[in-house]
Amino acid sequence: MKRITQFDGLYGEAGPQQANVPSGGEYLFSELLETRSRAFDWVIQPHVHARLFQVFFLETGGVEFSEATQQRQLTGPVILLIPPALLHGFIYTPDAKGRILTLADSLIDQLFPATSALSAMLGAVQCIQAFDEPYLAPVVGQLFAQIDEELFGDQPEKRTMLHLDIQRLFLVLYRLWQHGETVQHTANSLPAQYFRRFQQRVRQVGTTHSIVQLADELAITPVHLNRICQAMAGKSASQLVQEHVISEARKYLTYTNYSVSEIAYLLHFEYPNYFARFFKKHTRLSPTEFREGKQAE
Structure with missing residues (x-):
């Protein structure tokens, strides 16, 4: 029987590359969604990352998102949060564009401890599809771009700025997620x-x-x-x-x-x-x- 692949680093990599580790040794990487996906003919087979948390921002295009027991057809803009050790795979349409942010679970734990209000969101796969004022999709996309620019730049106090940028992004995602939860629960008992x-x-x-x-x-x-x-x-x-x-x-x-x-x-x-x-x-x-x-x- 075919086994699902485990990656210590990014999809297709045996382990984290040193260039992807900023000061402090915390694994952090940002890339365009289409770069790696195109290299694999838009098919990312189901796999797991033992110690990595990933955020996928599909700005345009479509994707078939696979979990352990279900598949979902999604169209951008949409954000997927994938905690460590959870199975996931993607089949993108060739016009898919977006960004992927990958973080060490230790960095997530450092920035958002178990006592954080965000812990409920971070503990399971989340799919955010509603983008409301003031956090429309282009605004969220700019937050991803800021992290990318800082990560690959060479400004002073880079690590501190990256932590602040990541916290801002996740807090915005939390607000969008909470709003979605509130709307869903309005009609519920x-x-x-x-x-x-x-x-x-x-x-x-x-x-x-x-x-x-x-x-x-x-x-x-x-x-x-x-x-x-x-x-x-x-x-x-x-x-x-x-x-x-x-x-x-x-x-x-x-x-x-x-x-x-x-x-x-x-x-x-x-x-x-x-x-x-x-x-x-x-x-x-x-x-x-x-x-x-x-x-x-």
Whole structure:
């Protein structure tokens, strides 16, 4: 079975190039979307970056965006945020134009710690398609261009300016994302809003938080959270957490070459044997048995 490729650097590169690392050793790179895409005949096969966060800004043209379990047809302007270790692939139309910003996960953590309001946005794949005043698409495009100009320029205090430019860009993206979330929730009930926030948090923390902790973060009781989950999905909060983790584990075992220990780490298990027991309890197969079965298909 064909395996999904892992890249330590950019797509098609074995690892980060030294020229892409500004002062301080934080991996950061900016490029035109069409440059690399054209080199691969507009097809970027599904792949993962273990430690890199990417922002894709498709200004014009179209793309078929592939995740682990779905494909979406998108037309510019659109922004995609791809956290580390998440599968993604693209098939662009030949007229596609835009920019790609790639950052080390350590730089994201430094600029936007876990306590930041942006953590909910940064913890999952996001698709931003609505650009409203004062942040119309050309304005956002200029923020990307400013980072590109600073990165490849030679001005004093370059690192400080880059950090400020990145923070401004992500704060603008957060405002656009929040506005989209607010519009979507306007027609939704309060339980639906709680349920969506619960799903987002589960994607970020997996099994590291108890249901009590997750409920506390939503400022509701565990009983209330379970009632919401039953009403929205017909399952308890614990069942939804377990299903999410198993789904992610299957994805990694099927589409990547990560070892079982590495997958356990990515899914926030303290020890690999905890992950192996959890996986077998819910699938009746060990992670190795599951992977071998997929390879034989």
